[in-house]
Amino acid sequence: MPLLEVRNLHVCVEGREILHGLDLTVNAGKVHAIMGPNGSGKSTLSHVITGKPGYQITAGRLLFKGEDLLAMRPDQRAAKGLFLAFQYPVEIPGVTTMNFLRTALNAQRKARGQSGYSTPHFLKKARTAAKQLNIPQSMLKRGVNVGFSGGEKKRNEILQMALFEPDLCILDEIDSGLDIDALRIVADGINAMRSPDRSMIMITHYQRLLNYVVPDVVHVMSKGRVVKSGDKQLALELEASGYAQFEDAA
Amino acid sequence: MDLVLAKAMPEDKANAERAASNVFAAAQGRLPGAGRIADIRARAFEAYERVGLPHRRVEEWKYTDLRVLMRDVLRLAEPPDASALRRAQAAVEQAAFEGAIKLVLVDGMFAPNLSDVAKLGKGVDVQTLREVLESSASDAMAGLVLSTTTDAMISLNTAMATDGVVVTIAEGKALRRPLHVIHVSTTSSASHFTRSYLHLGDGAHGTVVESFVSAESACGYQANNVMIVLVGNQAGLSHLRVKADAADAVNISSEIIAVGSRAKLNLFDMIRGGAVSRYQDFITLAGEGAELCVNGVNLLMEKQHADTTLVVDHAAPHCVSRQNFRAVVDGAGRSVFQGRIIARPDAQKSDAKLTMRALLLSDQAEADNKPELEIFADDVKCGHGATSGGLDESLLFYLGARGLSENDAQALLIRAFLGEAIEGIANANLRDFATSQTERWFKARR
Numbered sequence: 001m002p003l004l005e006v007r008n009l010h011v012c013v014e015g016r017e018i019l020h021g022l023d024l025t026v027n028a029g030k031v032h033a034i035m036g037p038n039g040s041g042k043s044t045l046s047h048v049i050t051g052k053p054g055y056q057i058t059a060g061r062l063l064f065k066g067e068d069l070l071a072m073r074p075d076q077r078a079a080k081g082l083f084l085a086f087q088y089p090v091e092i093p094g095v096t097t098m099n100f101l102r103t104a105l106n107a108q109r110k111a112r113g114q115s116g117y118s119t120p121h122f123l124k125k126a127r128t129a130a131k132q133l134n135i136p137q138s139m140l141k142r143g144v145n146v147g148f149s150g151g152e153k154k155r156n157e158i159l160q161m162a163l164f165e166p167d168l169c170i171l172d173e174i175d176s177g178l179d180i181d182a183l184r185i186v187a188d189g190i191n192a193m194r195s196p197d198r199s200m201i202m203i204t205h206y207q208r209l210l211n212y213v214v215p216d217v218v219h220v221m222s223k224g225r226v227v228k229s230g231d232k233q234l235a236l237e238l239e240a241s242g243y244a245q246f247e248d249a250a
Numbered sequence: 251m252d253l254v255l256a257k258a259m260p261e262d263k264a265n266a267e268r269a270a271s272n273v274f275a276a277a278q279g280r281l282p283g284a285g286r287i288a289d290i291r292a293r294a295f296e297a298y299e300r301v302g303l304p305h306r307r308v309e310e311w312k313y314t315d316l317r318v319l320m321r322d323v324l325r326l327a328e329p330p331d332a333s334a335l336r337r338a339q340a341a342v343e344q345a346a347f348e349g350a351i352k353l354v355l356v357d358g359m360f361a362p363n364l365s366d367v368a369k370l371g372k373g374v375d376v377q378t379l380r381e382v383l384e385s386s387a388s389d390a391m392a393g394l395v396l397s398t399t400t401d402a403m404i405s406l407n408t409a410m411a412t413d414g415v416v417v418t419i420a421e422g423k424a425l426r427r428p429l430h431v432i433h434v435s436t437t438s439s440a441s442h443f444t445r446s447y448l449h450l451g452d453g454a455h456g457t458v459v460e461s462f463v464s465a466e467s468a469c470g471y472q473a474n475n476v477m478i479v480l481v482g483n484q485a486g487l488s489h490l491r492v493k494a495d496a497a498d499a500v501n502i503s504s505e506i507i508a509v510g511s512r513a514k515l516n517l518f519d520m521i522r523g524g525a526v527s528r529y530q531d532f533i534t535l536a537g538e539g540a541e542l543c544v545n546g547v548n549l550l551m552e553k554q555h556a557d558t559t560l561v562v563d564h565a566a567p568h569c570v571s572r573q574n575f576r577a578v579v580d581g582a583g584r585s586v587f588q589g590r591i592i593a594r595p596d597a598q599k600s601d602a603k604l605t606m607r608a609l610l611l612s613d614q615a616e617a618d619n620k621p622e623l624e625i626f627a628d629d630v631k632c633g634h635g636a637t638s639g640g641l642d643e644s645l646l647f648y649l650g651a652r653g654l655s656e657n658d659a660q661a662l663l664i665r666a667f668l669g670e671a672i673e674g675i676a677n678a679n680l681r682d683f684a685t686s687q688t689e690r691w692f693k694a695r696r
């Protein structure tokens with residue numbers, strides 16, 4: 001059974017169809033990359049998979065571990081092991097990063113029937129993970145993403161991924177806004193989490209990330225559909241020739 | 251519509267006034283003080299009767315129309331008997347602020363057996379209003395304690411006040427432990443009135459908490475409390491108030507405050523109960539370089555109405571005032587913040603800032619924010635901002651995607667929102683107390 005199965009997905013926003021019958025299958029342990037021009041619906045797909053309100057799903061199926069995602073609230077999907085690193089992480093003033101991380105982690109554990117982490121155990125886990133991502137402890141005491149630079153926000157997303165240990169990670173342009181060193185740190189963080197049970201979908205515009213985190217499968221999205229799939233070679237071809245060749249296919 | 255009102259009003263007003271007249275007449279013999287004090291009361295009552303309960307055409311009360319919300323003034327509550335005091339005691343224990351010296355007023359009467367007067371330190375003097383007004387030397391205090399303003403509810407209080415606490419902290423002295431003035435209502439469908447006085451001498455320091463609570467099963471009461479506060483030169487006062495009244499009660503509190511030169515006042519006003527609650531604070535920064543920080547939160551649900559109205563009068567140069575209010579309104583609640591900042595002609599270098607924000611959790615929730623500036627000096631820095639709106643959907647989704655249920659996500663964001671006002675409380679113990687009080691609201695909301 002695939003970890004994620006998207007079949008003939010049609011999605012409208014404010015009466016306009018944005019995904020026009022999208023198919024995608026992700027098996028356990030695989031790293032997928034999705035590339036595609038601006039506005040082709042990549043973020044929309046990630047939002048629909050994680051349950052953001054405001055999208056009308058007019059047709060199609062969305063299965064995670066064989067279960068219907070559309071019947072689940074976002075928090076239930078998270079507890080089931082779904083994670084989205086946001087393209088634009090939000091700022092939450094007045095909620096410290098530490099408090100947020102612990103609240104979220106324990107909420108997920110509770111929903112799975114596991115006991116919550118004690119404060120010392122959690123702190124140790126969070127500090128270790130932060131250190132690996134070169135996130136200073138002082139950042140953990142600040143409001144979630146408040147005043148963080150673009151790169152810091154992205155690293156904070158990876159920190160959450162490391163703590164929550166999800167089964168499917170969707171990384172929406174995790175490489176945007178990262179300097180060369182930060183990209184390497186983030187890529188190391190992602191690679192450290194690769195495992196036979198964990199899958200990833202990396203949405204990206206650049207080959208650079210894929211040099212560090214080598215994908216098993218590459219998809220091209222255009223105008224709300226997956227129009228071509230292949231191996232890592234496909235990404236290299238795109239880099240050379242651009243998306244023009246897919247305009248007609250879509 | 252207007253025609254109907256025009257017909258209905260005089261009759262309603264007449265009814266309300268007849269009821270109030272009866273209330274004052276019936277209270278004779280219960281109101282401490284004779285001679286000049288009795289005169290002050292009679293005049294205050296006349297002043298009240300001339301205008302009656304404030305209504306929406308009185309500018310300061312336009313969002314809190316007591317003719318509609320209160321209708322009339324209920325009979326004065328009887329002095330508490332032994333059973334009332336027992337019920338009050340349970341409420342006092344619930345409201346207690348750890349480590350504080352309690353001064354308890356039950357249905358408008360000081361309750362010595364529920365209070366800790368013996369524990370007061372040197373330089374701190376507490377008397378009851380009754381004692382002061384009935385002592386032979388009362389004339390000197392009378393005008394001070396029973397001052398009137400043009401506000402009808404204060405006039406009514408002047409006429410009707412049965413008791414209160416008169417606290418003085420001597421020059422240079424500091425309260426070793428916080429004072430906790432606890433107002434308990436035990437009698438249903440009755441009114442009570444207290445008048446208190448808090449004087450910090452020059453260089454004196456103290457922390458005063460004030461709670462408004464009810465005994466179990468007390469309902470439909472009307473509380474009207476006034477406190478007059480004098481903060482001496484270079485003195486410092488931390489003052490926190492919490493209204494947690496029974497769900498159908500009316501509670502109007504007025505505070506008249508003067509702050510001396512280079513003195514500091516840190517004030518916090520919370521409303522988390524009652525049907526109709528209002529704080530009205532008239533604060534004069536009377537001495538050069540006085541500093542005021544007022545924060546407040548209104549936490550509302552169902553049909554609760556909460557009004558926090560402040561007048562901050564910069565009457566001397568180089569004074570600083572900071573006001574920061576937050577309202578969280580659920581159900582069909584209505585929150586009102588009115589903040590007027592005055593800078594008098596010689597209040598040069600005044601520095602005033604006022605922020606009020608309301609979070610509306612339902613479609614029927616309502617918030618009225620009214621900041622006002624009256625600037626007569628030319629070298630001043632004054633700013634204000636007011637906003638209201640719902641919780642940010644994108645934040646809710648982010649938290650949901652991280653595993654928080656909708657309820658938990660909301661609560662986290664609401665706590666953060668309230669934190670913006672609570673963090674203005676200078677004293678850490680008071681901050682914790684305020685936070686624990688907001689937690690009670692979350693519990694009640696569930």
Ligand SMILES: Nc1ncnc2c1ncn2[C@@H]1O[C@H](COP(=O)(O)OP(=O)(O)OP(=O)(O)O)[C@@H](O)[C@H]1O
Nearest residue numbers: 013014018036037038039040041042043044045087
């Ligand atoms: N809430 C919305 N209201 C209206 N249009 C929307 C909304 N969300 C997305 N769209 C539209 O849907 C299309 C797909 O947007 P989406 O953000 O999914 O693209 P993307 O592939 O992630 O692009 P990028 O590479 O720039 O991030 C765009 O045309 C966008 O304008």
Ligand SMILES: [Mg+2]
Nearest residue numbers: 042043044087
């Ligand atoms: Mg996108």
